[in-house]
Amino acid sequence: MWFGERNHFNEMKKWLKLSLWIVLIVLVGIQFVPVQRNEIEPVTNADFIEHYESPVVIGNIIRASCYDCHSNQTKYPWYSNVQPIGFLLQNHISEGKSVLNLSEYGLLSNRMKRAKLKSILSQIDDDKMPIPSYPLLHSEAKLDSPKKTLLVNYFDSLLKINK
């Protein structure tokens, strides 16, 4: 009885050790997997802020709140170099860019611009964007009420020009 339990205990210990080693090796290993960085320079005329010659105040809010996931110029936090966090961020970024890439906004047809502007407007108005987890780590990205009103009015005015 005693020996049986003892063996069982040793067996468990062996397995635990092995699994911990595997996890450790995987964690170290993935640090060397190359991750594509979303830092394409330079900013072109097709850039949303350039395209509309947005006022500086507005441009700064849009850059801080939207550009990390919706442009070709992500400002990476230090922990993006730690995997698998970096992979997760990359996922968010490519998903965000596939729906809206503000760096290439100027290349869209006027019709598509209208559709995108409407979506942007309603996403901000309904507090769907920026996604809630994002301002937790990027306080500067948070759209407080005055910023939100500023953006909503601005996008609304662009929609009117774009009619």
Place this chain on the structure above:
Amino acid sequence: MKKSNSTLTLALVAGISFSLIACANKKSTDHENGNAVHDHSAMNHKAEDEMSAGSVMEISENKSISQLIDQYLAIKNALVQDDSKAAASEGQKLAEEASSIDVNTFEASKQPEIKEILEVVKEHGEHIAKSEIAHQREHFEGMAKDFMDLLAITGTDRTLYQQYCPMYNKNKGGYWLSDSQEIKNPLFGSKMLTCGSVKETISMK
């Protein structure tokens, strides 16, 4: 000691299997998406029937537009019934329909605008396919103008009614198209089923 060890191992195993399950799930949804091919044949028949019935569809290009209208109306009907799931699958079909249309079959001078319209319709369809109902309605409403513009170029194979509800979007108002004069509001559904009026009639040339 023994207990805490086995708990730890259990947690590890659970964690690993959880991530494996997550991967498997993702695969299966990818698979489903890949298989989301729908049957066009029913719609083809309908279009053919209408043609043989002697409607105005002399040009073959309108056949694809006809299917696009069918698809738009299918989304409308789903939204009238507050059926988000049906709207999503019809939205997916609309996106596929829009991208399958060969712009080259249209007159050269009309091609650029038709292409732009179809791109936007595809975009709206894709959003309708993956959103909750309020968002589906926003995209559906957004499409009304694009469809009006399209039909102004290509013509229509049936009489359609542009309808308007002034209460939509915080009283900014919203449009949609219907094949019936009777108002059944897709922007509010059962909440305000009969709000709206006919603004314009789009008839066959």
